Amino acid sequence: MTASPASRHLELAARHDQQGNHDEAINDLARGTQAGDPHCARLLGLRLFTGDRAPLLPEPGLRFLGEACDGGVPEAAARAAGLLALGLHMPANWPLALQWLTRSASQGWLPAQQQLLALCDNRELALHATQQTAIDWSALANAVQLDSWRRSPPLVIKSDEPRVAAVPQLLRTEICQLLIDLVDRDRLMRAQVYDPIAQRNIVAAHRDNTLVTYDIHEVELVHLLVQARMSAACGVPERHMEMPNLLHYWPGEQIRNHYDFVDPSSTPDYAAEIALNGQRMVTFLIYLNDDYDGGTTDFPQLDISHRGTRGEGLFFINALPDLSPDLRMLHAGRPPTRGEKWLVTQFVRSRPTR
Numbered sequence: 001m002t003a004s005p006a007s008r009h010l011e012l013a014a015r016h017d018q019q020g021n022h023d024e025a026i027n028d029l030a031r032g033t034q035a036g037d038p039h040c041a042r043l044l045g046l047r048l049f050t051g052d053r054a055p056l057l058p059e060p061g062l063r064f065l066g067e068a069c070d071g072g073v074p075e076a077a078a079r080a081a082g083l084l085a086l087g088l089h090m091p092a093n094w095p096l097a098l099q100w101l102t103r104s105a106s107q108g109w110l111p112a113q114q115q116l117l118a119l120c121d122n123r124e125l126a127l128h129a130t131q132q133t134a135i136d137w138s139a140l141a142n143a144v145q146l147d148s149w150r151r152s153p154p155l156v157i158k159s160d161e162p163r164v165a166a167v168p169q170l171l172r173t174e175i176c177q178l179l180i181d182l183v184d185r186d187r188l189m190r191a192q193v194y195d196p197i198a199q200r201n202i203v204a205a206h207r208d209n210t211l212v213t214y215d216i217h218e219v220e221l222v223h224l225l226v227q228a229r230m231s232a233a234c235g236v237p238e239r240h241m242e243m244p245n246l247l248h249y250w251p252g253e254q255i256r257n258h259y260d261f262v263d264p265s266s267t268p269d270y271a272a273e274i275a276l277n278g279q280r281m282v283t284f285l286i287y288l289n290d291d292y293d294g295g296t297t298d299f300p301q302l303d304i305s306h307r308g309t310r311g312e313g314l315f316f317i318n319a320l321p322d323l324s325p326d327l328r329m330l331h332a333g334r335p336p337t338r339g340e341k342w343l344v345t346q347f348v349r350s351r352p353t354r
Helices: 005-018 022-034 038-050 058-070 074-085 094-106 108-118 123-130 139-142 146-150 173-181 222-232 269-279
Strands: 155-159 165-169 192-197 199-200 210-213 245-249 255-258 280-287 297-299 304-306 311-315 330-331 336-338 341-349
Touching: 005 022, 005 038, 022 038, 022 304, 038 058, 038 074, 058 074, 058 210, 074 094, 074 123, 074 222, 094 139, 094 222, 108 123, 108 139, 108 173, 123 139, 146 222, 165 222, 165 269, 173 222, 173 341, 199 330, 199 336, 222 280, 222 311, 222 341
Parallel strands: none
Antiparallel strands: 155 165, 165 311, 192 199, 210 245, 245 341, 255 330, 280 311, 280 341, 297 304, 297 330
């Protein structure tokens, strides 16, 4: 079967990118968009919005994402929602992000619909919506209290110095289940660690669980709202957060004793790394389920063994005020002995990441 002229532009753009000719790739995506291919419009919009091997042109990028959505790719509007909430190269705009998520849901994109159903703060309205054949997605969006995501429940201090704090009921059950449901299990990959000498991620013997990381082309509105809730709890700005990760453990899988800070003893040109990217000051975990046995988070030097409950957060400070490593913060994710374990893991830097 011969490819359509529009889809051939998508193939040509990929070929140009492989050859490093990114300007021609953008030109072919533009030609495909003009020929009516919404997939070309989606990719063109993403690249212009983010400046990914392309000029940084957020407004045209957003327009092309809208064209892709209207042309039959409603996922494109969800990508716009994530980028607007992320605040890449511009202030975050949550109300506008919610409008784009609603547009995606109204056009039939299931993950957008799942987010609105879970984010709706009128739980009676959300329950009623699930029983309807035609759902008013705008009504659900209007019942999302965006401001509440920048407030945190009270902390429970597990250790004052060094700081380890739990945040009971950080997320409600529906949000926890949503974060699990949004994971494409086919994308779960063996968790890796960064090798500063090789300057790449590698598989390490001390961890054998799996994870999924959301980059700027995949992040959802709900991920950014959850980051805001974590920011409110730990007191570090949202813009200092790396992209979110979700971890998954089968029985027997674990990450053994380790540190999360950027280690001067194994990082070439440590001072330049800290100046450019900052220290990993905070690690924030959110337990998304608790129907498993074992699986505690342990701090052997602090004599803390914590088993989180569903929706609970736990954060700890990895470095001292001068950004040097705090060697007391050795920790481990012990293996579940029964059932799967899911959690968010969020690293927070000492300087902005976006």
